[in-house]
Structures are given as structure tokens and as C-alpha cells.
Amino acid sequence: MGEVPLSLHVDADVREKLEAEANLQQTSAEDVAELAIKRYLEIREHEREILRERIAEADKGVFISGEAMHRWIESWGTENELPPPEPDVFLPPRRT
Incomplete structure (x- = not known):
């Protein structure tokens, strides 16, 4: 699947922290944000899978x-x- 544009608004302090992290990693703020979103989605899916397993056990x-x-x-x-x-x-x- 190819890349698609995504635009979002964040608080100024979030943007500042994002840019600071990008500078530390010597990459772009966009790359850091994309990685953060990917990790967040992976964690949420993992949490949902654990919940499905626990519900099946409780059932x-x-x-x-x-x-x-x-x-x-x-x-x-x-x-x-x-x-x-x-x-x-x-x-x-x-x-x-």
C-alpha cells in the first residue's frame, strides 16, 4: 500500500517535543510521528487481542x-x- 497524506493539528508543545526528538534521531518530525502512530496502533491491536483472549477464557x-x-x-x-x-x-x- 502506498503512502497517503495525513494532516493533523497538535498543540505547540507537542510539535516542539516532536521536532526535538526528530533532531535527536537526525530524522524528520514526520518520520517520528509516523513511527509513533504505527507503534500506538500495534499496541492497541495487541491489547484488543489480549482482551479477546481473556473474554474467551471468562466465557x-x-x-x-x-x-x-x-x-x-x-x-x-x-x-x-x-x-x-x-x-x-x-x-x-x-x-x-
């Missing part, structure tokens, strides 16, 4: 209760430290 209906988690955390650093809790809440799987 299975298998959970650890707050009480079990609390008992485990309270045992940390004691003589009777408990192992991580096993799931103890089982709901019908969610159908989508």
Missing part, C-alpha cells in the same frame, strides 16, 4: 472466588503459606 465460566484468593494472599509470608487456589466457581459456559 468458559471457571473462576476462583474472591474468598479463596483472599485466603491465599493473606497466607503469603507466613509459616502456613497456601498454594495458589484452584477454581471453585463454575458457571454455565456463556454462549455467544
